[in-house]
Amino acid sequence: MKFDDLVIDAENNTDGKVVVMPDGRVMTEATITLSPDGEAMMKQGYLCGNCLQDFAKIGLGAFPEECPVCHFRVRELQAEQLRRQDVGEAHLGSRLTLSDELERLGDMWLPGDDI
Numbered sequence: 001m002k003f004d005d006l007v008i009d010a011e012n013n014t015d016g017k018v019v020v021m022p023d024g025r026v027m028t029e030a031t032i033t034l035s036p037d038g039e040a041m042m043k044q045g046y047l048c049g050n051c052l053q054d055f056a057k058i059g060l061g062a063f064p065e066e067c068p069v070c071h072f073r074v075r076e077l078q079a080e081q082l083r084r085q086d087v088g089e090a091h092l093g094s095r096l097t098l099s100d101e102l103e104r105l106g107d108m109w110l111p112g113d114d115i
């Protein structure tokens with residue numbers, strides 16, 4: 001199965017939109033939209049929840065202890081990750097989506113406060 005069959009849309013923000021983390025790190029946000037096939041493979045543990053490596057393709061079974069590509073601890077973290085988020089839209093590069101981040105910042109966010 002080709003990567004293109006698994007991922008419907010991979011969008012990297014190249015228009016300068018970034019997410020500023022509470023500790024001051026600036027991260028760009030990438031949104032990956034999985035196809036139904038890709039989503040099923042992710043749920044069955046055959047697809048890395050962090051870098052989307054196809055484990056079967058590199059001779060591994062479902063939920064390997066660690067992804068050999070990005071060292072994501074699949075067995076330990078992926079089931080937890082799947083419980084917490086809708087894997088139909090996995091957000092990579094940032095733990096939070098931009099809207100979640102803005103919501104969490106709450107009263108620190110000053111709309112219309114022009115510099």
Ligand SMILES: [Zn+2]
Pocket residue numbers: 048049050051052053067068069070071072
């Ligand atoms: Zn990985």
